[in-house]
Every structure is written in C-alpha cells, then in structure tokens.
Amino acid sequence: MKINEIISGVLRGDKTSISRAISIVEGEPGSKNSRMLMEKIYKNIGNAHIIGITGPPGIGKSTLIGRLSGIITNSGKRVSIVAIDASSPFSGGAFLGNRIRMQESLARNGIFMRSIASRGMEGGLTASIWETVKILDAGGSDYIIVETVGAGQSDIEVVNLAHTVIVVLGPGLGDQIQALKAGIMEIASIFVVNKIDLPGAYIAIKDLQDTLAMSPQKGWKIPVLGVNSLDGTGFDELISSIGAHMDYIQTNDNAKEEIIKKELKVIAMEELRRSFERKMNAFLSDQKNGEILIKGSVNIYQIVDSILHDDKE
C-alpha cells in the first residue's frame, strides 16, 4: 500500500489502512513516512476518549476489557483496543497473549484490536503507543482502550496517555500498607477490584476506600468498584463511573488543560528520546570512540556533553 492510500484509508476508518499505519509508526519511528502520516491525520484527532487499563499481571485486565468493549459497542459507540505485552530482554521476541481473553467479544462485535510488544520500553507502555492511539482516534473511534503491560508499582506511564485511568486490582494483593504506597496507587481515576467472587475482595475494597478517605478529594472523587469480569457483576457501575469521569473532564477547564499539557510532554519526550537514541547509536557504532573509552583517563562528562550537543544528524 502506498502512503497516500494509507492516509486516506485511515481517515475513512478502513481497518486495513489503520492497521498498516500502525505498522509504520511502530516499525519506522521518526521516518519520513511516519512523520507525514501523523501530520496529515493530526487535524482529525481529538474526538476519542482514551481509557487506560493498568494493574498487576494476571489480575484480569484483558478479560475486563473484553466485557467492557462489548458493552460500549452495544451502546452504539465505536471502540478500539491496543494491548501491550512484554518483550523478551534476551531474544527481543514476545508472546502477545492478551487477545485470548477477549477474542470472543472482539469477533462478535467486530472490534479492532492490536497487540503491541513493549520492545524494551519501561513504564508499562511502548514507544509507538502515542502515535498508535492517535491513528485510531483519526480513524473514527469514540473510545480507545489501552491495556498496559502487567504493571509493577512504578509503571505509571499510562497516566500521561489516558483521559481515564482504571487501576485493576484484586483480592490477596496485600493489606492497607500496600494501598498507602506511592506510584500506581496514585494514578487511578477509578479503582476496580476484579474477581469480586473470591475471598478477600471486599477487604481489598475497604482498604482502598479507607486510604482514599485519608486525603481530602477535591473535584473528582475516585470510586472503588468491585467487579467480576467473567459474569459481568458490577459493570453497570463501571460504565457509569467512566461516563461520570468523562463529564468531569469535559466540564472542568483544569482537567482539560492538564490533558493538553501531558500530551505536549509526551510528544516532546518521545522526540527527545529518539534524538538521544540516534546520537548515542552514532557515537557507539564508531570504532574510534570505542578505543577512546577503553583507554581510560577520559572525562566521561565531557564525552556525554559532546554526544548530547552533537547536532549534525
């Protein structure tokens, strides 16, 4: 497919073009094609509501998304899904297994879903995720659900991407001490305790509520919901909480400003990272530089300065 066909296909909402466009931004980041694509579609974005779903591995994020996406589709809205799974630090390969838990809902409802490998990025996302979300936005999605890699305590990047962050937890993950900790426990717009049918689920909800009650909540009040993604318990509350959070953002200028600032930060950071990678690779691939480093008695700070301020690219 030619790049112009792909661009017009994305704007028409054609799935094949959208899929190929994502391949371009993940396969050749920063290339001429990828830049042109993003600039051409940029005027058509801004309609989608981005929902980030994060939480520890095996807690039921994919299963939850399967059910949630089906409900949204049945309400007449268009939803797309991007799910990230971890790449091997050894082989670079990945087993992208999120689809298994939602395939039934995807097939029944004709939902576009893309699995992406983390490719060495930390924080729970992948390098091309921002562009990928924008392509889906330009392609006419009303909702875009982003599933992070199974997250640890400090994997909080999704907060810079999503309008509504849902942190999915479950019974047996720890007591109120865990709920008090910094990081992932601070980024939720909505807390969901999945597997509500298992023992300990209500204690987990109570621990979260107690911790939230300690700090005065101005503006948005973070709900703590119990759900069972297999039988659908609690999903009415989840859907109405997502709706309430959307309304909150739309009617609150501060929230809107925060989102635009975050977006700017993400794009700038990504450009910076790519420029860093280019410069660093150029330096490291030069045999001469290797010899200089081995010789020792070099001022490493001076070298760092010369790499970072090397503007001939």
Next chain:
Amino acid sequence: MLGERSSVNGKNQSLFKDRPIKILLAKPGIDGHDRGIFVLSKAFRDAGMEVIYPGLLPKPEDVVEIAVNEDVDVIALSLLNGAHLTVFKKVVDIMKKRGIKDIAVVGGGTIPDEDKPKLEKMGITGNYGPGTPLSVIIEHVKKRAEEARKLKMA
C-alpha cells in the same frame, strides 16, 4: 545495549526495520490439541518473533480478521484433526476474496504426504509434521516472512 533493537534478520533494513517478525498461530476449526502450538509459540518467541495466539476454535473468518488487525507477516495454521484441506483452504480463499497478498501462510500438523502438494498449490508452504526440528520450522518462517515484508510496502 543502549538503543539497540532486533530487526528482521538484521538485513531487511528498509521495511519496518524496527519491527520483529510478527506471526499469528491459529488452529481454525474443531481441534483442541494445543500442546504443539504452545511449544511453537515459545520457539518463535525465543527466535525473536512477536507471536499472537488467539486461543482455540477461531473461525477461518476470524483468523483473517486477526491477521489484518495485527498486520502480521505470517499466518501459521495447524490442525491435527484431518480437516486441513477444507479449513486451510477456507482461510486462503477468504484472504484472496479480501485481496490480501502480503501475508504468507504456512501450515503444519498431521498432514499426509499426498496432501502436501495440494496445500502447496494453495500457497500454503511448510506443512511440517510431528518430529520436525524447530530450527527447520523457524528458518522456513523467516524466509516466508521476508517475502511478505517485501510486499507490504511495495
């Protein structure tokens, strides 16, 4: 190393150069024997590929739809139930109907020798049976992926 990423065979630098081979493993039709597909999933992962496995019992239509959504380089079909001549054919027929030419299809499972030329004729290559060394399968997939990748941005 810093900033290094795996690329397709390290050679094919011009097309999606930062993207490893992406492969969809599927058992379309009524076949619940998934031990072999798990062994292959891990082998492909360890060979540096990104592996999609959508679970048991996808319809041929679903297999093609997933391949398009994920923009894979290769679809690897496996059946142990003897329905390969009908179900594998369905997958390639749907691909033809949708005009998809830039995704390679390979096959495997319990496939009698006399069926292999028929599958080859449909464009389904490999068709390896039990006992095939994993390295042979991986090499074949890499070769087919490279062909598909060349067609993707042609």
